[in-house]
Amino acid sequence: MNPHPPVTSDTSKAVTPQALREQYEGGATVDELVTASGLSYGTVLNRLHDAGTVMRTSWQTRRMRQNPQARQRLAARLRTLYEQHGATLTELATAAGETRRGARRLLIEAGGTVRTTHQTLRMRTAARAAERHKLAVSLRGRYEAGATVPELAREHSYSVATVYRLLHQAGTPMRPQHNHGPTRREGQRP
Template identity: 85%
Template sequence: MNPEPPVTADASELATPESLRKRYESGATVAELVAASGLSYGTVLNRLHEAGTEMRTSWQTRRMRQDPQARPRLAAHLRTLYEQHGATLTELAAGAGETRRSARRLLIEAGGTVRTTQQTLRMRAAARAAERHKLALSLRVRYEAGATVPELATECNYSAATVYRLLHQAGTPIRPQHRHGPARREGKRP
């Protein structure tokens, strides 16, 4: 390994892993960091990796330079999806064309806080319960307007038992079931 050239006080501040990472994430290329710091290409790469930098491709650098506000906008959008819609880091990464790690970093840059798996599961369960309650209320309105349980089941693609359960959860008074067979005459036995 080649010894590093002596650096001045200003250049030594530029050569720390964190300062290299900051400059890289703001759009500088590795070659530009090499020229500014006086370090070798390999040393700059090692320090970037040491600082936990998510490396990008040349096309990502070009895209970033074309629109310098793209990264902050993406970070804000990912935070909105994460906090308001309950998306996971994996879903954010897939949607943004990034890795989980870079999606996490973008979320933190935008001021977001990373949830635990249990928090995400509870959040999604609460959202499902709210949707189910909303469905139960809409079924109640349609049932009270005269729709039958079999009709509602067909429309919603649920079983009749599920529709009854949802109506019960919504506090719907159930109409008596009608017998659709032949009418019985009183006094006569079959």
């Protein structure tokens, strides 16, 4: 036995396909039309199709209901993160509270172009090299101002060997090493 018989009153006939289409195109969902009209889900869908309604996906409905200016700002922010900071689609999705597909869609809406994984790796490698060069130049400046290699290593939490390598990469002229041990007299063995 059917607990909810279909609605066959005059009100169901008063809800015309064109009226449903106008409400749907105004942003209402099928579920909302079902609730408002008292019609079954299938009847609402059939009437929408009869009226020639172009159906939306759920993400298109969400996008339609969002504040367009807020969406544009979010898309622009994601594009900046993607293009200038080398963020991945996964990182964009986390920043936007979206899925990877949603983040990709926002990026494209903002005029961005999606990179390949290889391009992202290359971009990140270049960024790391630039940061390392910047650090090497900074260490050179401190070294030439009188700081010692062990002091620089402690300040930056690097090994002494890493600091030497960075100083050499920056083309730093090294100071002569001094023997800080006890003085040796001539004729004594080392």
